[in-house]
Amino acid sequence: MHELHDERFTARGLRLWIMRDDLIHPELPGNKFRKLKYNLAAARDSGHRTLLTFGGAYSNHIRATAAAGALYGFATIGVIRGDELAGKPLNPSLAYAAERGMRLVFVDRAAYRRRAEPAFLDELRSQHGDFFAIPEGGSNPAAVRGCAELPAEIDVPYDLVAVPCGTGGTLAGIAAGLPAGKSAVGYAVLKGDFLARDVAELQRQTYGENRGDWRVDNSAHCGGYARTTHELRAFIADFDHRHDIALDEIYVGKMLHGLTRAAERGEFPPGTDIVAVKTG
Ligand SMILES: Cc1ncc(COP(=O)(O)O)c(C=O)c1O
Structure with missing residues (x-):
């Protein structure tokens, strides 16, 4: 966990941490490790x-x-x-x-x-x-259960967890693992408004119900999956310059860009402590 000193947040009474989940494992960074963990166990246990x-x-x-x-x-x-x-x-x-x-x-x-x-x-x-089949993006109930372990590893006080959202498994799990009183926001990296439905469906498949306080922000996709804009590129270059953290354009860059714009719009009440997860 690294606290980032960034006036776009501090000026509005917000604290921002980045959780370097990408450092879990060099070949299985962040949500990849979490999504595969119980899938691999299930594959092994079923003799595959x-x-x-x-x-x-x-x-x-x-x-x-x-x-x-x-x-x-x-x-x-x-x-x-x-x-x-x-x-x-x-x-x-x-x-x-x-x-x-x-x-x-x-x-x-x-x-x-x-x-x-x-x-x-x-x-x-x-x-x-x-074979043991794992769906596209690795998102299935075993993946959701793996991602649900993340909030318990956050060792700073926080109110909100922010993650990038592609197939929705990461958000579905993190939201399900949140303690009471905390919430999660997923920044969609694809165009469309289907992700909230997909996240809800993954939670129902996993737990038989919806869990946690979460939402999807559909305003930060920059035109669609793997699309970019000058503004996004400039944001990522500036972020690296400010914080010495390189962000990818497809997932984490879009999430932090969306989160920063939301902070600047005054979307989060002063006093909100935010953990942004670097998922890869
Ligand atoms: C680095 C990174 N972050 C976030 C995601 C999106 O996760 P999900 O598909 O569970 O929404 C992906 C894709 O799996 C990814 O590679």
Whole structure:
């Protein structure tokens, strides 16, 4: 936990900490470690030796699953969106996954859309043998339970936890693990207003009910997933200059940009202590 002295917050009576969850493990940073923890335990306990998961060509989750397989003795299969990538040189993310032993299976977008269908998983089983399936982004009830352990590790006084939100599993878990009186906000990195529904659904699948005081802020996506703006780039460069912390443009940069703008808008009452989680 690092307290950041940033006048955009202090001038409004707010305190800001950054939780360096990205430092949990060099190959399984932040929410990757938390999401995989109980998935790997379930795979092991059910006697599986192979993990199969889904992602785009730049997916952090694909990288992390490949690394986890190499570290903990599972074979791994990555089903990658985009059959046009087959046979082409691998980008650095996929090259890393392949180096860690992941078998890469490229599928077209129509097939990829079927990624959650049991019939599609059966087809994949008939082609690749049995496996323990982990959904895209790693977000399932086991992941939510892993993320729910984060609030208990916060050892500063706080009111609000801020996280980036992609598939919603991280927010679903953190919110569920909050002590009474604290809340969480997720900054959506994708365009659209579906994330609150997805977070609620993940909590229901995990606990049979909704838990915690949380909301999704849909105003900080900068045009959509992996899209950027001059303003976001300038914010990230300035943040690095002020605090010596490099933020990525896809997740944590967008979250801190959204959080800072919200602070400047006066969205948080003076006296609010905020923990921003560096999830990767
Ligand atoms: C660094 C980082 N932060 C946040 C997220 C978003 O997490 P979630 O998909 O659980 O919303 C991701 C993607 O998994 C990520 O790689």
